[in-house]
Amino acid sequence: MPLRQRAYATGTPYVLTNTPAQVQFGTTSPIITFIRANGKLIVLARAVVNFVNAVMSTERNITLKLRRTNHTAADIPNSSTVIKVGVSTSGQSMTGAVVELPPVEVTLSGTSGDVVELWASIDSLPDSGDIVIKEASIVSEL
Amino acid sequence: MPFMQNIYAAGTPYTLTIFNAPVTFGTTSPRVTFRAANGTRIILARVVIDLSGAMFADGEVISIYLRRTNHTPADVPNSLTNFQLGIWTPEQSLSDAVVEIPPIEYTLSGTPGDVVKLYASIDDIPHDYDMYGEVSIREASIIVKN
Numbered sequence: 001m002p003l004r005q006r007a008y009a010t011g012t013p014y015v016l017t018n019t020p021a022q023v024q025f026g027t028t029s030p031i032i033t034f035i036r037a038n039g040k041l042i043v044l045a046r047a048v049v050n051f052v053n054a055v056m057s058t059e060r061n062i063t064l065k066l067r068r069t070n071h072t073a074a075d076i077p078n079s080s081t082v083i084k085v086g087v088s089t090s091g092q093s094m095t096g097a098v099v100e101l102p103p104v105e106v107t108l109s110g111t112s113g114d115v116v117e118l119w120a121s122i123d124s125l126p127d128s129g130d131i132v133i134k135e136a137s138i139v140s141e142l
Numbered sequence: 143m144p145f146m147q148n149i150y151a152a153g154t155p156y157t158l159t160i161f162n163a164p165v166t167f168g169t170t171s172p173r174v175t176f177r178a179a180n181g182t183r184i185i186l187a188r189v190v191i192d193l194s195g196a197m198f199a200d201g202e203v204i205s206i207y208l209r210r211t212n213h214t215p216a217d218v219p220n221s222l223t224n225f226q227l228g229i230w231t232p233e234q235s236l237s238d239a240v241v242e243i244p245p246i247e248y249t250l251s252g253t254p255g256d257v258v259k260l261y262a263s264i265d266d267i268p269h270d271y272d273m274y275g276e277v278s279i280r281e282a283s284i285i286v287k288n
Binding site: 042081094095098099 | 148150186188190192193194236237238239240242280281283285287
């Protein structure tokens with residue numbers, strides 16, 4: 001399975017917000033624009049979540065998913081994953097999390113140029129500090 | 143090339159026990175049945191482990207692997223992964239863990255209908271003196287390709 005469409009994020013990491021939104025990096029964001037119009041393609045996505053002096057008095061849930069943002073925008077079925085983050089009262093550093101999204105089979109819309117993006121959110125912001133996505137990638141067949 | 147089969151678990155999560163057992167969800171469990179008799183297939187499997195409700199006095203180890211449960215049952219070679227947990231402290235609760243088992247090339251048994259399931263266990267149940275909890279698998283998937 002050659003992975004011929006690839007997006008590896010670069011630049012300033014993305015700070016999570018409590019609104020589902022595209023994961024945007026400073027230079028290159030994890031986005032794929034599909035060349036083909038029809039067919040089914042395997043898509044693999046991955047993110048590294050880091051905690052920057054994050055203080056959380058209660059657990060939080062981080063949601064990551066893939067979303068097609070054109071040609072009738074819609075979340076990609078089965079791509080969503082929810083990661084529960086533990087309590088951190090001291091602001092001491094927490095171990096980052098490597099999160100592979102479930103592998104998915106994407107059915108193209110019938111029009112070339114489908115845009116698929118990595119989206120993320122947290123259900124409630126940390127009491128202080130930030131939670132960032134420091135690495136992200138999406139890879140797919142052509 | 144599309145997946146041949148893709149199974150995404152659904153329903154009530156699976157609570158780990160000290161026994162090696164199939165990961166069973168309330169609605170759809172991570173298992174595949176192969177129609178073909180011969181050949182090889184690539185298998186990818188992934189779980190999300192919920193550790194938030196557990197107390198640990200000692201580091202425990204979670205084991206996850208694939209097992210063919212018919213046609214001479216056997217663990218799928220090279221599929222085992224062991225994941226060590228830290229000791230729980232009152233200052234922090236544990237975050238979820240995303241665990242992928244090693245990608246596997248599975249050789250079919252020669253008889254149609256091989257059933258391969260995701261198995262898991264923990265070497266000791268969570269406990270810390272009189273405090274207890276659970277470790278569960280909240281998401282699971284098995285993906286198969288030619």
